[in-house]
Amino acid sequence: MKVLIETYGCQMNTADSELIMGILAANGFEPAHAMDEADVILLNTCAVREKAEARILGRLTNLLPLKRLKPGMLIGVVGCMAKHLGHRLIEQVPYVDIVAGPDQYRNLPDMLRAHAAQTRVDFDRSELYSGCSPLRPKGVTAWVTIQRGCNYVCTYCIVPHVRGAERNVPAAEILDEVRALAKQGFSVITLLGQTVNSYIDGDVNFAKLLRMVARVEGIEQVRFTSPHPCGFSDELIDVIATEPHVAKFVHLPMQSASDAQLKAMKRVYTFEEYSNIVRKLRTKCSEIAISTDVIVGFCGESEEDYQKTRQAMIDLRFAFAFMFAYSERSLSIAARTMKDDIPAEVKQRRLAEIIAIQQDISKEIYASYVGRRVEVIVEGFSRRDSMQAMGNTRDFKTTIFERGECEPGDWVEVEITGATSQTLKGNLVRIVKKGTAPTIETGIDVGISCGPAEPVA
Numbered sequence: 001m002k003v004l005i006e007t008y009g010c011q012m013n014t015a016d017s018e019l020i021m022g023i024l025a026a027n028g029f030e031p032a033h034a035m036d037e038a039d040v041i042l043l044n045t046c047a048v049r050e051k052a053e054a055r056i057l058g059r060l061t062n063l064l065p066l067k068r069l070k071p072g073m074l075i076g077v078v079g080c081m082a083k084h085l086g087h088r089l090i091e092q093v094p095y096v097d098i099v100a101g102p103d104q105y106r107n108l109p110d111m112l113r114a115h116a117a118q119t120r121v122d123f124d125r126s127e128l129y130s131g132c133s134p135l136r137p138k139g140v141t142a143w144v145t146i147q148r149g150c151n152y153v154c155t156y157c158i159v160p161h162v163r164g165a166e167r168n169v170p171a172a173e174i175l176d177e178v179r180a181l182a183k184q185g186f187s188v189i190t191l192l193g194q195t196v197n198s199y200i201d202g203d204v205n206f207a208k209l210l211r212m213v214a215r216v217e218g219i220e221q222v223r224f225t226s227p228h229p230c231g232f233s234d235e236l237i238d239v240i241a242t243e244p245h246v247a248k249f250v251h252l253p254m255q256s257a258s259d260a261q262l263k264a265m266k267r268v269y270t271f272e273e274y275s276n277i278v279r280k281l282r283t284k285c286s287e288i289a290i291s292t293d294v295i296v297g298f299c300g301e302s303e304e305d306y307q308k309t310r311q312a313m314i315d316l317r318f319a320f321a322f323m324f325a326y327s328e329r330s331l332s333i334a335a336r337t338m339k340d341d342i343p344a345e346v347k348q349r350r351l352a353e354i355i356a357i358q359q360d361i362s363k364e365i366y367a368s369y370v371g372r373r374v375e376v377i378v379e380g381f382s383r384r385d386s387m388q389a390m391g392n393t394r395d396f397k398t399t400i401f402e403r404g405e406c407e408p409g410d411w412v413e414v415e416i417t418g419a420t421s422q423t424l425k426g427n428l429v430r431i432v433k434k435g436t437a438p439t440i441e442t443g444i445d446v447g448i449s450c451g452p453a454e455p456v457a
């Protein structure tokens, strides 16, 4: 059977789609090149916001004509929304055949072969998918999941309810995987976890693991997402500042700058503690770029609370931010115990204001690169124009330039000639260091596609 996976949501889901495709390929399934060739369509879903779920329900409606044309085709919903809605999903959308939660992917081959409607969404606290090899797209960048689930209880968040408690992949397994990836030509690694810096395996904490991964031969850049401000240690800041192969970039969710709101959200840090981490990162590592997540309009957010967040965005000058108006999620603590009491128009006004502020800041930051020469690791070529290369600077600024003689995996020097609020444009000056050409033959460039991104949490 040929399988197509559409991925919605955060990078954890992107990595899970590769894992699912790996599990299915090991069981005789093949990636489909296009929708009309697929015998199985899996939507790997997100439940973080109501909008994300609504989008997936809309997508399922769009798939109905195809299902009518090919009645034998199986449609599956996997991931967070599958866990969130469980059997209600098949009741609501009767032509969905398979519903599988994030701990049930090993069962997918059997579920698909059974050709009967099935729902499996139980948690399995021991499931780390050891021994399963993700089927990754060809290239030089690879996601490596080092942790599943989350032990925090942020009141607005549904993640612990759909992904379960935190579990960490043994450090030895992670290092073996990274070494194998380096041999296949993957030189840019992103370590993934819901609260990645709470990683622990015996005496290996996240700072130590990050250092070890960054020192694997053949690895040129290591990124990680998303850390929690709690436990963002001096040791970790030191590793980021001193390890040349660790990206000079941190995505550090702030959510609010009001201590009252942070308390209501159960974020377990104060704004002062958050800003201290930002300050230390910038003191120890002058080239660091920091991005964030912000929620406005959470339960009880007064105008004064909001103004603190607005001011913090101006003062802390994030490189970019994912910003949202609070939307209630069933199962979350807030939905059960708090009142979603901020009028929609107030939420939208606050959101529009901070988006405008952040756009101006991002534009200024990106514009400040014009005229500079920066080092960029080449990650691929533009699909629209194969003469254009795409890569990222050491501080994770996406950069587009004429490809010249460079290849994915090379470090190149680029002179920046233009910028938007999200991208740098420039001219290739020289190749600084040749990369290892990707040798992976089994990688796929079909079978997995992406819906709109959502942040990790």
Ligand code: SF4
Residues within 6 Å of the ligand: 150, 151, 152, 153, 154, 157, 158, 159, 160, 194, 195, 228, 456, 457
């Ligand atoms: S927001 Fe992040 S840290 Fe908080 S409960 Fe959700 S996943 Fe965990």
